[in-house]
Amino acid sequence: MKKLTLALVAHDAKKDDMADFVAMFENDIRPFTLFATGTTGGRVMERCPSLSVTRLKSGPLGGDQQIGAMIAEGKIDTLFFFVDPLSPHPHDVDVKALMRLALVYNIPMALNRATAERLIESFRD
Numbered sequence: 001m002k003k004l005t006l007a008l009v010a011h012d013a014k015k016d017d018m019a020d021f022v023a024m025f026e027n028d029i030r031p032f033t034l035f036a037t038g039t040t041g042g043r044v045m046e047r048c049p050s051l052s053v054t055r056l057k058s059g060p061l062g063g064d065q066q067i068g069a070m071i072a073e074g075k076i077d078t079l080f081f082f083v084d085p086l087s088p089h090p091h092d093v094d095v096k097a098l099m100r101l102a103l104v105y106n107i108p109m110a111l112n113r114a115t116a117e118r119l120i121e122s123f124r125d
């Protein structure tokens with residue numbers, strides 16, 4: 001059976017949360033083929049060295065758009081995007097575009113840790 005793909009993205013203020021989350025649910029996350037924006041992927045691999053994560057560009061340099069394009073191509077099954085709602089982001093249009101494509105293609109999308117925890121549990125057999 002084809003492995004499901006999971007994309008991980010976190011704004012700077014949420015990167016600790018993302019690394020903690022992945023470490024806590026490492027066994028649930030391991031079966032997925034993992035993609036991440038550049039810095040998020042680096043932090044996740046630092047925390048969980050046994051996980052293999054394909055790192056795309058950093059968000060502000062096009063990483064969000066790369067993940068959006070992969071969603072449009074049917075290459076991403078699930079998106080965990082830990083959003084910082086309290087800081088301005090220079091690439092906010094890219095952030096919105098990524099969320100929009102996740103909605104257009106109706107893929108499961110968790111925008112905070114509480115939702116991601118419940119969603120990842122739903123993939124258990």
Ligand SMILES: O=C(CO)COP(=O)(O)O
Nearest residue numbers: 037038039040058059060
């Ligand atoms: O900016 C991001 C999401 O919008 C994430 O990008 P990085 O993981 O490279 O910080």
